[in-house]
Amino acid sequence: MQTGNEEVWRAIFAEGHPKLKRFQQFHMRLPSPPRCKMCFVPFGGLGGTLMRWRGKRPSQRNPRFCNACDAFITAFPGGAEVELSILFVDVRNSVGLAERLGPTAFSNVMRDFYTVATQCLIDTDGFVVEFIGDAVAAIYPPGFCGPEYARKAIAGAEDLMRTKMPSASDGTELLIGAGVHTGTVFIGTVAGAEGGYHDVQPLGDNVNVAARLSSMAEPNQALISEATLISAGCTPKGLQARKLDLKGRSLPITAYAIGCDTALLAA
Numbered sequence: 001m002q003t004g005n006e007e008v009w010r011a012i013f014a015e016g017h018p019k020l021k022r023f024q025q026f027h028m029r030l031p032s033p034p035r036c037k038m039c040f041v042p043f044g045g046l047g048g049t050l051m052r053w054r055g056k057r058p059s060q061r062n063p064r065f066c067n068a069c070d071a072f073i074t075a076f077p078g079g080a081e082v083e084l085s086i087l088f089v090d091v092r093n094s095v096g097l098a099e100r101l102g103p104t105a106f107s108n109v110m111r112d113f114y115t116v117a118t119q120c121l122i123d124t125d126g127f128v129v130e131f132i133g134d135a136v137a138a139i140y141p142p143g144f145c146g147p148e149y150a151r152k153a154i155a156g157a158e159d160l161m162r163t164k165m166p167s168a169s170d171g172t173e174l175l176i177g178a179g180v181h182t183g184t185v186f187i188g189t190v191a192g193a194e195g196g197y198h199d200v201q202p203l204g205d206n207v208n209v210a211a212r213l214s215s216m217a218e219p220n221q222a223l224i225s226e227a228t229l230i231s232a233g234c235t236p237k238g239l240q241a242r243k244l245d246l247k248g249r250s251l252p253i254t255a256y257a258i259g260c261d262t263a264l265l266a267a
């Protein structure tokens with residue numbers, strides 16, 4: 001994790017950088033995904049061809065960002081503390097599934113899971129962060145999502161719960177668990193070995209809380225922390241509050257469980 005350039009990163013993730021926002025709005029009107037994670041420039045479809053012609057293409061060493069954003073990350077290493085929402089989603093029983101399916105079939109179904117889950121997160125304005133084993137995570141920073149960031153994170157979890165997950169080659173449908181939490185995290189650039197790979201990642205206790213909530217959720221359930229509901233201005237609508245002891249943390253977390261037929265946001 002790198003530090004420095006605090007005002008730049010706070011502007012991007014907390015307030016919304018005016019120039020980047022203009023790029024994002026313009027690029028979202030062009031087809032098609034995949035897109036640069038930061039400026040949303042399209043890499044696919046007609047828009048992708050047009051933008052390549054204008055000099056914007058996937059960065060060679062960091063293909064989830066465009067060459068311009070990759071150069072920006074390299075030029076401004078660092079980060080800032082920002083209040084945002086974090087969503088984790090992971091596959092249940094992936095160890096048993098890997099054993100049963102064998103490596104190729106397992107990797108195929110996991111690739112399908114990443115595709116489906118990532119789409120739910122991007123559709124709700126999430127900024128997808130590194131894939132960790134059998135999990136996908138996204139942050140919902142106000143600089144990208146506006147003041148509704150916590151609502152959008154809840155919408156991301158609800159979208160995941162309602163979306164049909166892929167099935168493995170033996171017919172097993174993947175079961176997922178998700179967790180959403182809101183609080184201050186350090187969000188900043190990470191330099192890879194020999195400076196060869198850069199990404200933007202969140203770090204801190206609140207990130208761990210979201211990950212733990214995801215792992216504690218029952219199959220096809222999302223645990224939404226009370227802090228997220230408060231941020232979103234949401235009422236629990238008759239859902240039972242649960243006090244959860246999270247491994248390695250001294251203070252319990254209050255959370256509400258949603259599934260495919262319970263929702264916090266009005267449809």
Ligand SMILES: [Zn+2]
Pocket residue numbers: 036037038039040041065066067068069070
């Ligand atoms: Zn970009």
